[in-house]
Amino acid sequence: MDDFVWRALIGGVGVSLVIGPLGCFVVWRRMAYFGDTLSHSALLGIALGALLNVRPQVGIISVCILLALLLVGLQQQRQLASDTLLGILSHSALSLGLVTLTFIEGLRIDLTSYLFGDLLSITVQDLYWIYGGGGIALIGLLKIWKPLLSMTIHEELAKVEGVAVGWVRLVFMLLIALVIAVAMKIVGMLLITSMLIIPPATARYFAHTPEQMAWLASIIGSIAVTLGMVMSLHFDTPAGPSVVVAAVSLFTVALFWTVLRAGNR
Amino acid sequence: MPLIQVHEVSVKFEQHLALQNVSLNLNRREIVTLIGPNGAGKSTLVRVILGLIKPYSGMVVRQNGIRIGYMPQKLHIDAVLPLTVARFLALSGVQQPEVLRNTLAEVGVKTELLKRPLQQISGGEMQRVLLARALLRAPDLLVLDEPIQGVDVNGQYELYELIAQIRTQRGCGILMVSHDLHLVMAATDSIICLNQQICCMGHPAAVSQHPAYLALFGARAARDLAFYSHHHAAEQELPVKKFENIIPIVPAENLPRVPR
Numbered sequence: 001m002d003d004f005v006w007r008a009l010i011g012g013v014g015v016s017l018v019i020g021p022l023g024c025f026v027v028w029r030r031m032a033y034f035g036d037t038l039s040h041s042a043l044l045g046i047a048l049g050a051l052l053n054v055r056p057q058v059g060i061i062s063v064c065i066l067l068a069l070l071l072v073g074l075q076q077q078r079q080l081a082s083d084t085l086l087g088i089l090s091h092s093a094l095s096l097g098l099v100t101l102t103f104i105e106g107l108r109i110d111l112t113s114y115l116f117g118d119l120l121s122i123t124v125q126d127l128y129w130i131y132g133g134g135g136i137a138l139i140g141l142l143k144i145w146k147p148l149l150s151m152t153i154h155e156e157l158a159k160v161e162g163v164a165v166g167w168v169r170l171v172f173m174l175l176i177a178l179v180i181a182v183a184m185k186i187v188g189m190l191l192i193t194s195m196l197i198i199p200p201a202t203a204r205y206f207a208h209t210p211e212q213m214a215w216l217a218s219i220i221g222s223i224a225v226t227l228g229m230v231m232s233l234h235f236d237t238p239a240g241p242s243v244v245v246a247a248v249s250l251f252t253v254a255l256f257w258t259v260l261r262a263g264n265r
Numbered sequence: 266m267p268l269i270q271v272h273e274v275s276v277k278f279e280q281h282l283a284l285q286n287v288s289l290n291l292n293r294r295e296i297v298t299l300i301g302p303n304g305a306g307k308s309t310l311v312r313v314i315l316g317l318i319k320p321y322s323g324m325v326v327r328q329n330g331i332r333i334g335y336m337p338q339k340l341h342i343d344a345v346l347p348l349t350v351a352r353f354l355a356l357s358g359v360q361q362p363e364v365l366r367n368t369l370a371e372v373g374v375k376t377e378l379l380k381r382p383l384q385q386i387s388g389g390e391m392q393r394v395l396l397a398r399a400l401l402r403a404p405d406l407l408v409l410d411e412p413i414q415g416v417d418v419n420g421q422y423e424l425y426e427l428i429a430q431i432r433t434q435r436g437c438g439i440l441m442v443s444h445d446l447h448l449v450m451a452a453t454d455s456i457i458c459l460n461q462q463i464c465c466m467g468h469p470a471a472v473s474q475h476p477a478y479l480a481l482f483g484a485r486a487a488r489d490l491a492f493y494s495h496h497h498a499a500e501q502e503l504p505v506k507k508f509e510n511i512i513p514i515v516p517a518e519n520l521p522r523v524p525r
Contacts, residue, residue, distance in 0.1 A: 153342060210347060
């Protein structure tokens with residue numbers, strides 16, 4: 001196999017390992033739209049990164065964090081519901097990003113690769129980002145795992161039992177921002193949320209504890225990335241969408257398997 | 266010293282005054298039941314006592330180092346979260362199997378229930394599991410928000426009996442919110458009747474005859490107010506509770522009438 005295939009495989013699996021457990025919380029806490037909003041803002045991050053002459057990942061993380069903080073601030077007012085706020089932020093960030101990009105002279109970026117991912121062009125430096133950033137995110141998630149789970153079940157009960165709810169929520173948002181920046185290259189900003197949601201949803205059919213669901217999601221995500229990459233290589237299909245198609249195929253199999261098993265009882 | 270002293274607490278939401286000048290004490294070995302119509306601020310008062318809401322004015326003094334066990338009103342867990350009863354209880358932070366076994370026996374939950382998903386247990390079982398989670402922390406004060414909600418009538422009697430027993434055996438203070446006026450148990454040492462402010466408080470029998478209570482709930486409610494009479498052998502072991510005088514804070518005629 002060529003080097004670029006190995007890099008794609010190692011990078012893709014690395015992202016899947018961390019995005020699975022984090023995605024479980026996105027599913028449990030019903031934050032799918034939040035993930036979408038953060039990933040849509042990534043383009044603005046890339047544009048700002050280019051303007052300030054820093055790496056795209058730095059730009060993406062900064063904009064994601066700013067957006068998360070902005071959302072927390074906006075949620076203090078009571079006139080507009082959270083999903084309305086997210087809708088405003090999501091689409092304005094995406095459009096602002098697209099508009100800003102056209103103003104940057106001499107910048108030539110492959111927009112499609114950012115929108116839909118470019119798994120097969122992963123560089124060694126990308127791998128450092130994936131394993132460095134992903135490792136930090138995974139350690140962070142392990143640290144807040146128990147309090148986060150507790151407040152996902154009942155926030156006030158967790159608070160009475162001594163969980164610093166505000167801090168844990170903030171750290172969780174930062175971890176999502178970090179993972180989105182890291183995962184951009186794999187499936188692209190338009191499809192990141194699918195990797196946050198489909199593997200955990202598939203894992204749910206087999207899991208009996210939260211922890212089981214988390215590591216199953218990691219494994220299922222890794223399989224999806226591998227299958228998607230093989231498909232992309234053989235049929236010359238776009239990498240990101242191929243990974244998502246593989247993931248959703250696994251989900252469908254799990255769904256049918258569960259329905260059939262229930263029917264046989 | 267009381268476990269918790271609530272001192273002239275008022276709570277404001279936007280322009281609306283949810284609680285006005287509420288003062289009360291919670292002591293060890295004492296069961297206090299909070300009653301009041303919908304929107305009276307019962308849950309708000311509970312949240313202030315738990316430290317979840319900061320009062321607009323007044324203060325809550327908590328005895329140093331006390332632990333509070335909280336049983337929330339209801340717990341809805343999405344089916345997407347795979348969670349067994351055992352895992353839910355472990356989140357309290359108490360891991361010793363012996364403590365867990367004893368607490369389960371205390372609330373009458375069979376150990377077989379531990380392996381079941383939390384979403385698949387009955388309403389009565391859920392209330393007992395929630396109670397167990399609160400008790401696992403060995404609380405000095407137990408706060409129960411509508412503990413008999415979603416439980417059938419027999420189960421309600423059993424739960425009240427259980428709560429009385431917990432007080433006798435553990436000697437913790439208990440604050441309980443009750444929505445159901447028809448079933449306030451005799452083991453309650455004092456009832457606080459709340460409607461933004463404390464209308465009256467004291468021993469159940471006395472409160473049920475108090476003009477402020479009658480004005481709030483009507484004479485029919487007072488007639489219907491069934492005191493759950495039960496026989497607990499441990500009564501003698503408890504210090505004899507002196508009947509507190511009722512403290513009328515607001516004259517009855519000044520209270521809003523509740524349409525019936």
